[in-house]
Amino acid sequence: MADDTAPQQAGTPADTPRRVTVLTLGGTISARGGGADARLTGREVLDTPGITPAGVQVDLHDFRRVPSSSLTFEDLTALADEVRRAVAAGSGVVVVQGTDTLEETAFLLDLLCTTERPIAVTGAMRRPDLPGADGPANLAAALAVAADPGCQGLGVLVVLADEIHAARHATKAHTTSVATFASPGAGPLGGVVEGVPRILLRPTVPTRMCGLNLDPALRIALLTLSLGDTGELLDAVAEHPERYDGLVVAAFGAGHVPARLVEPLAALTARMPVVLASRTGAGTTLSHTYRGPGSEADLLHRGLIPSGPLAPAKARLLLHALLSSGARGPAGYDRPRITAGFAHLDGAGLA
Incomplete structure (x- = not known):
């Protein structure tokens, strides 16, 4: 580990924050041999020369x-608490986990952490015992981002x-490629070159609207429609309303469902x-093109x-929050407030 007396890396601003908290959750980056019993510790993952x-x-x-x-949601609410304490x-902060979720x-x-400080989430697509393991390079880049004041806000x-x-745009787009993460319709905000983050674009509106919470006891269903869907899964939600507090429908195209499900x-x-929401993976739902x-x-x-533009899985999280x-509340749900929460991220009228 580098200490506070180490010289500044060339190209790094002199006021670089000198502390980065790394929270490891597991995943491929630590999965030596592919088995649950062979996982590396966070220390073993970090001890690769040149990472810090x-x-x-x-x-x-x-x-x-x-x-x-x-x-689980319990894991992630506890993680958000740790992130808030660190900032x-x-x-x-750097969070290290598997790429599946x-x-x-x-x-x-x-949604949960309202801070200007950089928070980077990273992982790996290839195990550390395989040729071309990408974990060390990804972790080094994430540490550089989390330590750079230019990545604040x-x-x-x-x-x-x-x-x-940006977290709200990023999606895993390939099952095995080391370049699996993409931001459909937006593109990356920048990159890391020679260990130094270079930010080319900044979101016009931050994701965070205010400090949101997450109650792990709430249940939001996610229903993905497919050709010939006759509504059995929708019936299951409707017949047991006590089990669910909300529903996200991953519909066809720009927001279409079979007429029989209306x-x-x-x-x-x-x-x-x-x-x-739309099941397509890119683009926004429409409002009045088809009637x-x-x-x-x-x-x-x-x-x-x-x-x-929120993908169904992220729409489920925003609705949950x-x-x-x-x-x-006891009288039902606040539809205008929920609608405004989604509209905050739709990009309408923004440069």
Whole structure:
């Protein structure tokens, strides 16, 4: 580990924050041999020569050691608490986890942690015992981002393959490629060159609207429609309303559903918020281009809430956070507040 007396790295600003807190959760970056019993500790992951930027002190916490597919909302609310404590103490933060749910963790932290300090989330696509393991390079880049004052005010960042992505846009786009993370419709904010972050773009509006919370007890269903869908899964949600507090529908195209599902969806809006998203993976839902039965105009007129450009999995997290933060009460849910929460991120009228 580099200490506070180490010389500044060439090209690094003199006022670089000297503390970065690293929270490791497990994942491929630590999965030596591929088995659960062979996982590296955070210290072993960090001990690769050259990972830590010169002049930066790293505080390491082995927070969890599990595949990212096994992370729970309880894990992530506890993680958000650790991140808030670290930034309150003047530290940048790097979260290291598996890539399967990395985009969801990063977006959730963006909603829950209101800070200007850099927070970078990273991982790896190749195990440390395989040729071309990408974990050390990704971790080095994430540490550089978290230690750089030029990366402040960007929200939570996803850093892999020397690219820097905004959490709300980043998505895992390939099952095995080391360059799997992309930001459809937006592109990366910048990259890391010779160990120095270079920011080319800044989000016009931050993801965080205010300090949101997450109640792990709430349950938000996510329904992805497919050709020939006759509504059995939707019926399961409708028949057991006590099990769910909200629903996100990953619809066709720009927000379309089979005409036969319109009435059941409209009926559900009287009992819970129903968010209309697109299953396509890029682009935004529309509002008035199509007007027939099952079109976006028809569904929004019947009370569904548009997700805009948010992908279904992230729309589920935003709805969960909004309901956990005052948009739900004994009299029902606050539809205008939830609609405003999604509209905040839709980019309408922004440069």
